[in-house]
Amino acid sequence: MGRAPCCEKKGLKKGPWTPEEDDKLVEYIKNHGQGNWRSLPKLAGLLRCGKSCRLRWTNYLRPDIKRGPFTPEEEKLVIQLHAILGNRWAAISSQLPGRTDNEIKNLWNTHLKKRLLLMGFDPITHESVSLQNGSLTGPPSSPSTRHMTQWESARLEAEARSSKESILSLPSSTTKHSESDFFLRLWNSEVGETFRNLDNREKPASVYPFSSSSSETTIETVARKDEKECRSSKSCTEYMICSNSSNEVVEDESELTLELLLDFPSNNNDMSFLGHSDCYTLYPGLYNETSLN
DNA sequence: AAACTTTTCAACCGCCAAATT
DNA sequence: GAATTTGGCGGTTGAAAAGTT
Numbered sequence: 001m002g003r004a005p006c007c008e009k010k011g012l013k014k015g016p017w018t019p020e021e022d023d024k025l026v027e028y029i030k031n032h033g034q035g036n037w038r039s040l041p042k043l044a045g046l047l048r049c050g051k052s053c054r055l056r057w058t059n060y061l062r063p064d065i066k067r068g069p070f071t072p073e074e075e076k077l078v079i080q081l082h083a084i085l086g087n088r089w090a091a092i093s094s095q096l097p098g099r100t101d102n103e104i105k106n107l108w109n110t111h112l113k114k115r116l117l118l119m120g121f122d123p124i125t126h127e128s129v130s131l132q133n134g135s136l137t138g139p140p141s142s143p144s145t146r147h148m149t150q151w152e153s154a155r156l157e158a159e160a161r162s163s164k165e166s167i168l169s170l171p172s173s174t175t176k177h178s179e180s181d182f183f184l185r186l187w188n189s190e191v192g193e194t195f196r197n198l199d200n201r202e203k204p205a206s207v208y209p210f211s212s213s214s215s216e217t218t219i220e221t222v223a224r225k226d227e228k229e230c231r232s233s234k235s236c237t238e239y240m241i242c243s244n245s246s247n248e249v250v251e252d253e254s255e256l257t258l259e260l261l262l263d264f265p266s267n268n269n270d271m272s273f274l275g276h277s278d279c280y281t282l283y284p285g286l287y288n289e290t291s292l293n
Numbered sequence: 294a295a296a297c298t299t300t301t302c303a304a305c306c307g308c309c310a311a312a313t314t
Numbered sequence: 315g316a317a318t319t320t321g322g323c324g325g326t327t328g329a330a331a332a333g334t335t
Contacts, residue, residue: 016303016329038320054321055304090323105324106302 013047017056021046025053026061059102066098070107078104079112083126 013021028044034057037050046053059065070078074096081092089101089108096104113123120128 014305036320051321052304058322059303087324101323102303109325110301 011047012049012052014052017060021048022056022061025057029057029061059100064098065100070099074099075107075112078107079116079126082108082112086124 017025024044024046025040028040032043034054037054039050040046040053041048041050044053048056077096078092081095085091087105089105093099093101093104108123116123116126122128
């Protein structure tokens, strides 16, 4: 015998919520907090399914929701995160405070997807493509493999970058340093976790030379401590996109990492490796004023 | 001004993993 | 350990709004 059913299916209201219903839901949650969505409708005097109440609250009524149109910066961030995460809307929205997964999904499907297509990019793989006979053409690759490859490549480069910095004892307080390890914090945050926890069958076979469990714990601590800073910064994703503008698939990542370590600029004053180029050039013209809505 | 088309986005649906009994 | 529900997620739908003819 399991638990009681989530709600009586009969006599429940569906469709758009009325202001009165919204008031009841907000008032109830204000007084009793969220949780136990099953009993909430009855206790709040609503003829709605608990699931419907939860959706209304999380997507519309929550006080921390940022309403209004997306800023160009937010749109850039969504595009960059989508290149890495794919259609993981909840993971993407966790990096945009005040925005819901539903809102981001709608933004993608109604604006960004079309814009990328118009710019000649496949909105699934983010690869440059051309339109022939109304269909996309370009190098074949599985979207999930593409996103995993981008993750792996970006992560390895970020780890190599981090190692280089520690070897050189670069001052940790510099802005560029915090920019460069943003990816590592993202990787060790809940977003990266969705990838780390993927079934091994989906992961490219590889060796992770810097990913000992002890270092993860340390980085995770930093990640939590700096979560606020992370969320307000877009430099990591800018870097990720930049570092993955090539379409090459990483075949031997430990070797690549070694190469990256050895490929350190001979001139120690050259800090260009920290990633400060105009990363949006991956999508040339995408954010020209004329291309914005 | 009316008819038609396209776009937007809130809400629903079904699936799945985790939790509960 | 099986059966069942819950909560969360991504995909899809359809009514309303906006745009076009």
